[in-house]
Amino acid sequence: MAVAAVSLLSAVPASATPRDPSPVAQTQAFADDPSASPANADADDPAIWVHPHHPSRSVVLGTLKEGGLAAFDLDARTLQLVPAGPGGRFNNVDVVGDLAVVSDRGRDLVRVYRIDPRGAAAGADLLRDVTDPAAGRVFPESDVDEQRTAYGLAAGRDPRTGVRWVAVTRRHETRVALLRLVDRPGGTVGTAPLATVDLPSSFRLPDGTTWSPCEEPGEGPQLEGSVLDGRVLYTAQEDVGIWRIPLTATGFGRPELVDRVRSYGVPQRWDPATGECVPDGTDPGFGGRWLEADAEGLAMADGTLFASSQGDSRFVVYGRRTRDLRIVAGRGTDSVEHSDGSAITTAALGHRFPHGLLVVHDGERRPPSGGLPTTGFAFVRLEDAIRG
Secondary structure: OOEOOHHHOOOOOOOOOOOOOOOOEEOOOEEOOOOOOOOOOOOOOEEEEOOOOOHHHOEEEEEOEOOOEEEEOOOOOEEEEEOOOOOOOEEEEEEEOOEEEEEEOOOOEEEEEEEOHHHOOOOOOOEEEOEOOOOOOOOOOOOHHHOOOEEEEEEEEOOOOOOEEEEEEEOOOOEEEEEEEEEOHHHOEEEEEEEEEEOOOOEEOOOOOEEOOOOOOOOOOOEEEEEEEOOEEEEEEOOOEEEEEEEEOOEEOOOEEEEEEOOOOOOEEEEOOOOEEEEOOOOOOOOOOOEOOOEEEEEEEOOEEEEEEHHHOEEEEEOOOOEEEOOOOEOOEOOOOOOOOEEEEOOOOOOOOOOOEEEEEEEEEEEEEOOEEEEEEEEEEHHHHOOO
């Protein structure tokens, strides 16, 4: 597989002396515990909806897995909590138009919520479930009980046809599905499959050997973090790197690996005693420079790709001058650790975010709440992160 030069991505220029930014706001902390409120809430992936008439009333959405879907104002105050329902487990979320689109990994569905601008001020009825009751599963060949189901998600519009489409990855597998959103009777929204593509699970290395990333037995090297940029899908294969996949009106073009994690090509084996992968040979030096596995959340700003290097709690800004950063404590807020998902808007959202907003998942909120580890979302001024 050819590896493209990441520098071919266009950039928002960084300053000569970039600094690590701090959040200006953080959401409430969520705990993955039955005693918490909401119960079993594990923050994962954010999205941003820009209010069409009053940008300062824009809304941030965040998935909470079994805790459902949360909506926040730009001060990070909770506006609404939507339950996942029986069997539901909301993994990733994205926005296209006035629709919030969610991957429900518990039921292998794409769930759809209509966003009402009138509810953005008070939060009441901001999100309304408009999922087609007859919506089909994303990966009907999968076993829901084994959770090899809808996982990562990115939504957008085909810039040539205007069709709303959704790319969904499959948990523990290398498959990506492309679907289109379809209006149904009664104002509901369903999905129609367009195509699937299977990315590699093993790789030919420059020395002629073949390498597969170490996974728990029975599991494949899955993908999750994804973002659509026009007719291009960027998606992160957690233990491999970042793929660029061109799209057509009917499906996928040829995938291209544009960056690799540092451990790419490193021999490892599964150790059942520890339940982890352990080194099983020397590093041949075929890995990338920037990403410490897992490669996770992806977002775009003016053609610049922003990625989570989850393994060492950094973020990578791929552009004309690729660089990395951390989101550090400051302004009375916590640092960001082990981030899964991220979202960006370049829209001016009022005095607090005059040049745009970056929202990232924080996988380790400190201090813990009531002895329970907590997660949440952090809001960062876009110019602090992208332009340095």
